[in-house]
Amino acid sequence: MELPSMPAGESLLPAGEMVQLRSRLRRMTQRHDLASVIACAFDHRTRMLPFIYTDLKMVPAGVRAIGAALADIGCEKTRIVLQQWNKNFRPSQMRLDGRIPDLFLVSSMHLHSEACDKLIQDACRIEPDRRPLIIAGGPRMMYEPWQVFGSDPSQPWGADVAVTGEEYVFLSLLEVLLNHRARGESMRSAFLRARDQGALDGIRGLVYSRSSCDDGPAEELVDTGIQRLLGDLDELPHPVLGYGMLEPPGRGEALSASALPASRVRKHCIVSSLVLTLGCRFRCSYCPIPAYNQRQYRQKSGERIADEMRRIAESFGIVTFFGADDNFFNDPPRTLQIVETLARKAREHGRPFCKIRWGTEATVHDTLRMRDHLRVVRESGLTALWLGVEDLTGSLVKKGQDKNKTLEAFRALRENGIQPIPMMMHHDSQPLVTLRSNYGLLNQLQTLRSAGALYTQITMLTPSPGSKSYESMYESGQMIHKVDGRAVAPHIIDGNYVVASEAKRPWAKQLNLLAAYAFFYNPLRMFVALFASRSRIAYSTNDTRPLEETRKYSFSRRIRRRMYLAARAHLVDAGVQLFGMYGLIHTARRTLAWAWHLRRGRIERCTEVPVSRIPMRGVDGGAADHAIPGTPQSSGGSRIRLVQLGRKRAA
Ligand code: B12
Ligand code: SF4
Numbered sequence: 001m002e003l004p005s006m007p008a009g010e011s012l013l014p015a016g017e018m019v020q021l022r023s024r025l026r027r028m029t030q031r032h033d034l035a036s037v038i039a040c041a042f043d044h045r046t047r048m049l050p051f052i053y054t055d056l057k058m059v060p061a062g063v064r065a066i067g068a069a070l071a072d073i074g075c076e077k078t079r080i081v082l083q084q085w086n087k088n089f090r091p092s093q094m095r096l097d098g099r100i101p102d103l104f105l106v107s108s109m110h111l112h113s114e115a116c117d118k119l120i121q122d123a124c125r126i127e128p129d130r131r132p133l134i135i136a137g138g139p140r141m142m143y144e145p146w147q148v149f150g151s152d153p154s155q156p157w158g159a160d161v162a163v164t165g166e167e168y169v170f171l172s173l174l175e176v177l178l179n180h181r182a183r184g185e186s187m188r189s190a191f192l193r194a195r196d197q198g199a200l201d202g203i204r205g206l207v208y209s210r211s212s213c214d215d216g217p218a219e220e221l222v223d224t225g226i227q228r229l230l231g232d233l234d235e236l237p238h239p240v241l242g243y244g245m246l247e248p249p250g251r252g253e254a255l256s257a258s259a260l261p262a263s264r265v266r267k268h269c270i271v272s273s274l275v276l277t278l279g280c281r282f283r284c285s286y287c288p289i290p291a292y293n294q295r296q297y298r299q300k301s302g303e304r305i306a307d308e309m310r311r312i313a314e315s316f317g318i319v320t321f322f323g324a325d326d327n328f329f330n331d332p333p334r335t336l337q338i339v340e341t342l343a344r345k346a347r348e349h350g351r352p353f354c355k356i357r358w359g360t361e362a363t364v365h366d367t368l369r370m371r372d373h374l375r376v377v378r379e380s381g382l383t384a385l386w387l388g389v390e391d392l393t394g395s396l397v398k399k400g401q402d403k404n405k406t407l408e409a410f411r412a413l414r415e416n417g418i419q420p421i422p423m424m425m426h427h428d429s430q431p432l433v434t435l436r437s438n439y440g441l442l443n444q445l446q447t448l449r450s451a452g453a454l455y456t457q458i459t460m461l462t463p464s465p466g467s468k469s470y471e472s473m474y475e476s477g478q479m480i481h482k483v484d485g486r487a488v489a490p491h492i493i494d495g496n497y498v499v500a501s502e503a504k505r506p507w508a509k510q511l512n513l514l515a516a517y518a519f520f521y522n523p524l525r526m527f528v529a530l531f532a533s534r535s536r537i538a539y540s541t542n543d544t545r546p547l548e549e550t551r552k553y554s555f556s557r558r559i560r561r562r563m564y565l566a567a568r569a570h571l572v573d574a575g576v577q578l579f580g581m582y583g584l585i586h587t588a589r590r591t592l593a594w595a596w597h598l599r600r601g602r603i604e605r606c607t608e609v610p611v612s613r614i615p616m617r618g619v620d621g622g623a624a625d626h627a628i629p630g631t632p633q634s635s636g637g638s639r640i641r642l643v644q645l646g647r648k649r650a651a
Helices: 017-029 061-072 110-123 139-143 167-180 187-196 239-245 262-268 302-316 332-349 364-369 371-379 403-415 441-450 470-475 506-520 523-531 547-551 555-600 636-650
Strands: 036-040 078-082 103-107 133-137 161-163 206-210 220-223 271-274 320-323 357-362 382-390 419-426 457-460 480-483 603-605 616-618
Touching (some): 017 061, 061 078, 061 103, 061 167, 078 239, 103 110, 133 139, 133 167, 161 167, 239 271, 262 302, 302 332, 332 371, 364 371, 364 382, 364 403, 371 382, 382 403, 403 441, 419 441, 480 555, 523 555
Parallel strands (some): 036 078, 103 133, 133 161, 220 616, 271 320, 320 357, 357 382, 419 457
Antiparallel strands (some): 161 206, 480 603
């Protein structure tokens, strides 16, 4: 099910609304000494190609954004704990400023569900009267907020509230809670009162539980509806604030005395992901992004992006960025506004802009629309572009790509010094190899490699919550429920494992994925790359150091520098091959066992879509916006009982 949109004209918040909310909160927080811990759930079993390494070396933008929002309103006593760096962290052991924090926030993607639930369950072990308010958010909650509310009456656990939206929703919640909070009262108690008085019902983008006793199991979930989106992303708090509150990597269960010093951030985080634009005008059936964005395309201005990059580079030494864009070239005039600003800064200001390198995602079709502007795109620092090619023949999905267009886009990018990185999607009807066509997976990879692809991503078509085809993949029996008695766990629903397939031999599909990676990254290709490198493209030997600086070098130093730059540009291809092989070992280590189970074990298939077991409803008693059809809806009776309970508590 795709998420519904607000009625036309109401999807976006009025301009300035976010700025006003932030300044109101800044005044309010002076009277509250809040301490918060934000944890990013991460399941280490998900570490494999194509994201191995980046997954640990890039602080996720979601937790950083929530941390920045708290710092921006004056709540500087905040710590961001990444399970990527702190595997053993236990919320029940956390102390910040010598006390249990007031807020415990958890962010999670769907594939990290088990880690996320464990964090919440552990936080629930804290005695009820000292327990922080538990708020869950992130991509998992955007589509499946009910998952963070336990439904087992014998072991009640759960977040107090799930945020299905972005910073604005979280800050609006905080505003209501701080308004309700009495002196010395815990945030959780303020939350329970606000909830029972119906004060949360006006904040779109929340799902909270109700039960007949505060620490009992959730009896119903109330969904306050689809969020309103922030249109002008310049109104967001500055991301640089989030880097000052990171928990240093470690093995302990508790928190360190102080956050990671600024001088050590770059050692652990070499790439900074930044929100530049959000949204995409295509509507691929397996993708939840357009509906999540309510068909809106939102962006930051070039000046704002330049300022974010500059401050992060100057404060933390990070000069490599990744745009969290869904389709950066979606709207060429807006894209040009961003890249022209960055290119001008690089020309006129020297450091740090001339050192900045970044990558992002776009479609083949839109890359071709931007063909005449790719030079300025490169001058803005963009050196790598992830392209959603999926299938060169366009049989799986049509978004304006085919073999010729893809090759044309590759050529245009490389001529302008940008490395194209194809993202491929394998599916049931695609064979591994074909003889006379370009349909086979290996055939397509060979075409793309010959066209200059250095790196690639190959995933299997997998149901994605919030997408159009999500339910049909379950209802058609394509989605696997158990293999050999083993349930399909969330950490393997990531596109790297075959968990949805009608193929007679799904294990062969799993091996196809490995074969495809092994075909792309192998010692032979690495050897060839040492002589016929594909990484030596336009601008690849250019110096990123400012001209004024290199002019001062002696003649021999200049020659040495030139040789170094030429060697580096040449060897990148072989280096990427080596890295790919290292990633492949991890991928094979993890996925081969699954292929074996698929081969040997009995495959049980899903017959229905997983829905919330806890009844859900909207604030007006109607259907909840985030409930998948088939979700039980709370009865009027229990609602009345709970409303009465709320009134009693309020009195
Ligand atoms: C960059 C990115 C990555 C990077 C992440 C690197 C990193 N460490 O940050 C890389 C390339 C490694 C990656 C990998 C994968 N990714 Co990815 N990725 C993205 C992308 C494009 C941007 C993420 C981002 O930074 N967004 C910007 C931040 C600010 O947004 P956000 O995280 O949603 O956070 C906001 C809200 O959710 C909320 N929020 C977040 N946390 C919290 C917490 C609280 C308490 C509150 C109140 C609010 C809140 O506020 C934030 C600010 O607005 C998104 C798509 C998108 N545009 O969001 C997909 C996305 C997150 N990825 C996705 C997927 C599926 C994957 C992979 C499984 C793909 C694969 N097949 O391998 C892997 C998983 C790897 C792993 N082991 O974890 C899915 C997740 C779907 C889901 N429902 O969980 C997304 C949403 C794309 C999609 N299909 O819709 N990804
Ligand atoms: S082009 Fe990419 S972001 Fe846009 S709908 Fe298709 S898969 Fe999603």
